[in-house]
Amino acid sequence: MGILSKPLLISIVGPTAVGKTTLAIELAQWLNTEIISADSRQFYKEMTIGTAKPNDGELASAQHHFINSHSIESLYSAGEFGRDALNMMTKLHQQNNAVIAVGGSGLYLKAIWEGFDEMPEIDPEVRNTLNQELESSGLDRLLLELERSDLEYYQEVDKNNGQRVIRALEVIRGTGKPFSSFRKNIEKELPHANLKIGLNMDREILFERINKRMDEMIAQGLFEEAKDLLEYRDHNALQTVGYSEIFGFMDGNYDKEETVRLLKRNSRRYAKRQLTWFRRYDDIHWFQPEQLSQIKDLITETLL
Numbered sequence: 232m233g234i235l236s237k238p239l240l241i242s243i244v245g246p247t248a249v250g251k252t253t254l255a256i257e258l259a260q261w262l263n264t265e266i267i268s269a270d271s272r273q274f275y276k277e278m279t280i281g282t283a284k285p286n287d288g289e290l291a292s293a294q295h296h297f298i299n300s301h302s303i304e305s306l307y308s309a310g311e312f313g314r315d316a317l318n319m320m321t322k323l324h325q326q327n328n329a330v331i332a333v334g335g336s337g338l339y340l341k342a343i344w345e346g347f348d349e350m351p352e353i354d355p356e357v358r359n360t361l362n363q364e365l366e367s368s369g370l371d372r373l374l375l376e377l378e379r380s381d382l383e384y385y386q387e388v389d390k391n392n393g394q395r396v397i398r399a400l401e402v403i404r405g406t407g408k409p410f411s412s413f414r415k416n417i418e419k420e421l422p423h424a425n426l427k428i429g430l431n432m433d434r435e436i437l438f439e440r441i442n443k444r445m446d447e448m449i450a451q452g453l454f455e456e457a458k459d460l461l462e463y464r465d466h467n468a469l470q471t472v473g474y475s476e477i478f479g480f481m482d483g484n485y486d487k488e489e490t491v492r493l494l495k496r497n498s499r500r501y502a503k504r505q506l507t508w509f510r511r512y513d514d515i516h517w518f519q520p521e522q523l524s525q526i527k528d529l530i531t532e533t534l535l
Contacts, residue, residue: 238324240423241530242269242340243333244509245430246502248440250520252285254430255333257523258530259293264327267316268297269334269343272468274312277303277460280453281473283444303463306358306394310350313342320423329534330423337508344425350413353405361397361404366465373400381409394467426533428526429515431506441498445473449491453477472497 243255259266268274272282276299284298296319301307316332320343323330334340365373373396378385380403388395399410431437457477463469464478476497480490509515518526 235328235424235534237422237424238320238327239329239426239534240320240343241329241331241426241428242344243331243428243430244335244340244515246437246505247283247335247498248444248502249430249432249437251333251335251430252283252289254428254520254523254526255331256285256289256293258526259331261527262327262329262331262530264329264331265294265296265323267319267323267330267332267343268295269312269316269332269336269339271307271309271312271334271336271339272471273298273334274301274307275299275303275468276301277463278456278468278474280448280451280456283448303460303466303468306362306397306467308394308398309336309338309342310347310398312339313347316343317346317422324423329530335505337505344427346421350402351406353401357401357405358397361400365393365397370396373397376400377403381411383409383411384414391470392467393465425514426530427512427515428529429509429517430520431517432519437502438499441502442495445491445495445498448473449494454480457481472501 241258243251243258245251255266258264270282272278273284274297275282285295290298297312297316320330332340332343361373370390370393373393374385374390377388377396377399381399384399388399390396402408402410402413453473454477457474458481460469460474461478461481464474469475469478473494476490476493479485479493480487485493516529
């Protein structure tokens with residue numbers, strides 16, 4: 232593949248429970264490098280069991296960044312992560328020509344694969360006010376404001392994603408300009424080259440792994456963890472598989488047996504969505520988790 236003109240970012244992607252963490256640690260030890268977590272929920276220190284974070288032994292096996300780095304009380308967007316992760320990569324690449332990124336959150340990986348639009352600095356109080364308005368008046372009222380002030384972005388935003396609506400409105404209120412005016416979507420010159428490695432396996436085996444992992448999470452105290460986070464249930468990070476089902480159980484919508492069934496079913500559906508997202512990229516090299524030697528060969532060839 233020729234000599235790289237830039238340091239390398241090796242991204243390990245794929246569906247939940249496929250074995251990304253194990254591979255990332257193996258490669259980090261082999262390359263004597265460090266790992267950037269690109270999982271949008273593992274940032275939050277209050278969310279542990281339901282996010283399948285690396286355990287203490289795994290964290291000790293390789294240096295990880297962006298795990299337990301934020302509180303659930305603060306929103307952390309893909310753009311903010313992109314900026315922080317690229318800064319971290321610049322530091323890490325001074326010590327090693329290759330750095331590992333691992334995760335299943337497509338938007339957060341996209342931020343470090345393709346860069347991000349530069350956004351103005353906004354007074355944090357603007358976001359605090361918007362969070363209070365979301366809690367007191369609901370998302371629909373904020374969507375009406377977004378529609379009036381930036382129809383272009385309103386037409387494309389995920390209208391169920393309060394975090395993205397708030398991010399747009401804080402820029403609009405803070406600058407008096409449409410959020411869309413800052414989104415240039417220009418291809419950016421990044422300081423690193425990308426090597427994308429995808430993991431997948433037979434669907435039936437993957438689903439068995441997902442079901443087993445959910446049983447383990449429940450045994451470890453997933454229901455209790457969700458109960459402790461109930462006051463933050465409206466945060467985007469908690470409107471996700473593994474927590475929203477338990478909140479429904481707490482609301483009396485279904486019994487525990489049905490909750491467990493939903494947890495497993497929705498986790499399997501999430502894995503399908505992840506695979507659909509990553510298959511949009513034709514530059515991902517797909518492997519089975521056990522194909523470690525072939526993966527190392529690809530990395531060696533890329534680094535030569």
